[in-house]
Amino acid sequence: MNAKFDLSGKSAIVTGGGRGIGRAIALGLAASGASVVVAGRTAEQLEAVAAEIRAAGAKALPVVTDLTDSQQVEALAAKTVEAFGRIDILVNNAARSFLRSLLDLREDGWDKVFDTNVKAVWLLSRAVARTMMAQKSGRIVNITTVGAEKAELGMGAYGCSKAALKMLTRCMAREWAAFGIQVNAVGPGLTRTAFSQPIWSNADVAKHVTSLLPMGRIAEPEEIVPAVLFLASDAASYMTGHTIYVDGGALTT
Numbered sequence: 001m002n003a004k005f006d007l008s009g010k011s012a013i014v015t016g017g018g019r020g021i022g023r024a025i026a027l028g029l030a031a032s033g034a035s036v037v038v039a040g041r042t043a044e045q046l047e048a049v050a051a052e053i054r055a056a057g058a059k060a061l062p063v064v065t066d067l068t069d070s071q072q073v074e075a076l077a078a079k080t081v082e083a084f085g086r087i088d089i090l091v092n093n094a095a096r097s098f099l100r101s102l103l104d105l106r107e108d109g110w111d112k113v114f115d116t117n118v119k120a121v122w123l124l125s126r127a128v129a130r131t132m133m134a135q136k137s138g139r140i141v142n143i144t145t146v147g148a149e150k151a152e153l154g155m156g157a158y159g160c161s162k163a164a165l166k167m168l169t170r171c172m173a174r175e176w177a178a179f180g181i182q183v184n185a186v187g188p189g190l191t192r193t194a195f196s197q198p199i200w201s202n203a204d205v206a207k208h209v210t211s212l213l214p215m216g217r218i219a220e221p222e223e224i225v226p227a228v229l230f231l232a233s234d235a236a237s238y239m240t241g242h243t244i245y246v247d248g249g250a251l252t253t
């Protein structure tokens with residue numbers, strides 16, 4: 001492995017690390033040498049991912065956390081420091097959405113999307129940044145989406161929340177660069193997870209959607225991971241405030 005990509009001795013938190021893209025990121029960070037805290041609300045999923053990481057010879061800690069609860073968010077940062085002594089990498093991956101038109105979406109639905117996809121990212125990043133500032137180093141990678149750039153039917157609140165996350169990425173990058181903290185984002189295109197199952201599990205819908213994609217297929221979760229590993233590593237030593245899209249060319253259309 002090129003030494004610049006080596007994450008040995010680093011400690012990472014992955015939110016939504018129990019399944020889908022977050023699980024793949026947690027396994028990828030561990031395979032590159034990091035100790036990984038996996039956070040989410042479903043204990044069994046977190047424990048399964050932690051067991052996979054440990055079986056592969058790395059350290060892992062599952063921490064059940066509802067990221068919309070600020071006390072649990074603070075506790076997640078504290079437990080990570082308690083377990084691994086430092087926090088080098090934070091991947092804000094957890095998110096939620098409702099497939100609803102803007103006319104049909106309920107007010108509490110809008111709030112749940114923004115509380116999870118924007119406010120929770122700010123709360124956890126702020127909690128973690130205090131530790132990273134004391135270390136004078138840290139990497140934050142936010143998972144956004146091509147929907148931050150393109151209006152997608154039935155995904156209005158989600159797209160708006162991810163566009164806000166893109167700007168939050170830039171604002172945190174600007175405020176915290178002087179403290180040695182770099183903040184970037186990775187924006188996947190359509191990826192095969194539970195989140196997108198209504199699309200890829202319906203043959204007609206899947207055929208239509210993939211016909212619109214230049215590469216003619218959706219992504220597998222593991223294909224999103226290398227961009228995250230790059231941004232978490234010394235290879236990205238002069239990058240901050242940017243979004244890398246991993247989208248099979250979706251944003252060219």
Ligand SMILES: NC(=O)c1ccc[n+]([C@@H]2O[C@H](COP(=O)([O-])OP(=O)(O)OC[C@H]3O[C@@H](n4cnc5c(N)ncnc54)[C@H](OP(=O)(O)O)[C@@H]3O)[C@@H](O)[C@H]2O)c1
Binds near residue numbers: 017019021143194
């Ligand atoms: N799949 C796609 O096509 C696609 C495309 C573009 C971008 N993305 C982005 O990729 C990221 C991962 O998506 P995915 O497809 O892997 O989705 P997923 O399978 O639905 O996973 C979402 C994760 O977020 C966690 N989560 C949600 N609300 C939470 C809360 N309040 N507190 C703690 N954890 C919470 C979930 O865990 P619990 O339910 O156990 O809490 C779950 O682990 C998201 O940011 C999504 O926006 C996905």
